[in-house]
Amino acid sequence: MNLLEVTQLTKRFGGLEALGDISFSVQPGEILGIIGPNGAGKTTLFNCITGFLPFDSGSINLDGHNIQGKRPHQIVNLGLTRTWQLLKPFFGMLVIEAMMVPSFSKRTKSNLVSKKDQQEKVAEILNEMGLGKILWQEVDNLSQGELRLLDISRALVTCPKVLLLDEPFSGLSHKETENISRVIRNLNDQGLTVVIIEHRLRELMKLVQKVIVINFGQKIAEGLPEEIIQEPAVIEAYLGKRRLEIGVA
Template sequence: MKPILEVCDLTKRFGGLVAVRNVSFSVRRGEIVGILGPNGAGKTTLFNLLTGFMAPDQGSVEFNGKPLQKQPPYRVVNMGLARTFQLCRPFVGMSVLENVMVACYSPRGARHGTTHGESPENCSRKILGDVGLGHKIDMPAELLSYGDQRRLEIARALATEPELLLLDEPFAGLGSSEIEPLSELIRHLHRERGLTILIIEHKLREFMQLVQSVIAIDFGEVIATGSPEDIVRHPKVVEAYIGKTEADLGIA
């Protein structure tokens, strides 16, 4: 079966700095794939290239066999690839429900609602129930706790009916009591909705326990790919994470 996402020789330069260099990988439909790398490795820049927020200097990205590298973000979303961001960005002055309804009015989200005979409001209520925010639909979005704002980010992405969901550090800023419930939500979305998920995360124990395969990058280049168990023993990954043990990475 053809991969849902194929990335070939993707490169992005900022003046003399090469943030992403000749990155190639593929993601199979139904996988949870992690992108691992230290701070400054080029992970978020890679997400920006995949979702149209930046244009690559060279290379190609194909999603469901269609090129993405020249598409603006709104077209990428309406092709079925959605993302969250490191920093939560709720629509201030709007309720939790209204935040999700905005995404339900996207062309792809609206087509889904029309096909299933559901209004944007009903679609939004179902999604918010699915992510654990059904009891907070009338709350101003900016008053949610940071953990709930993370869930709202995911809900808005889900409202666009993605086939591939990109999560940019979903555990950032969360306490230990919030991380496992969010991990279980991600597993639920993968299991029940059949979503393919590509995730960046710095909380490595949780990351390694969540993903099925890993793409490790350092200084903008892919240095290893494989299972979590193989990746933490790879010499180049160990070198990139000096001082990290297998226990630190959640494998031991």
């Protein structure tokens, strides 16, 4: 059974078709990568799935629930949580406060009934992320890498079935990237389904089991990572077409 199923999703901004007939599905326990050049519509796709943007036609099914027309917080409470490409940290709060926010959601409350369980969950996630030491610091003082981890931790407190990561490696150093890769792999080992958008193909390809390539709002390829990088359409989308005449001359 598919955990997340997107069927013929179309989104237009006025005359511009940002997403055209995109279909794909995600199996439980899988890590799916979505790649594509700048402006391909990857983030728009995430915004549609998470309810931040309405879409024009098609359907999205999450574990048997049709989520068209549902509001973002309702979708989170159904078990699909996202992180942000441009970080949206809770500035002006302590790390511990920022981590309390998602624990007030309906989903966390129904999964972890007692206050103590909730606090233990928050503490467990923070320790796993390596953020245990900065619990009482202000969010304003954190580094980019820590903010990334905090963003993922925030998403995890809502006990998601599917986690959508929007460019989790952007703006990070090599070491921080490795750290986040490890975290994602651990989460997946524990049974979490992950969908990642990413630009840095090298890191992504090591992580994912299946890749979808989007260009100009169209799905141009789908398959295993090794196959995808051989695909002519994908190479063309990223590197452009070789102009044979010039090449020969």
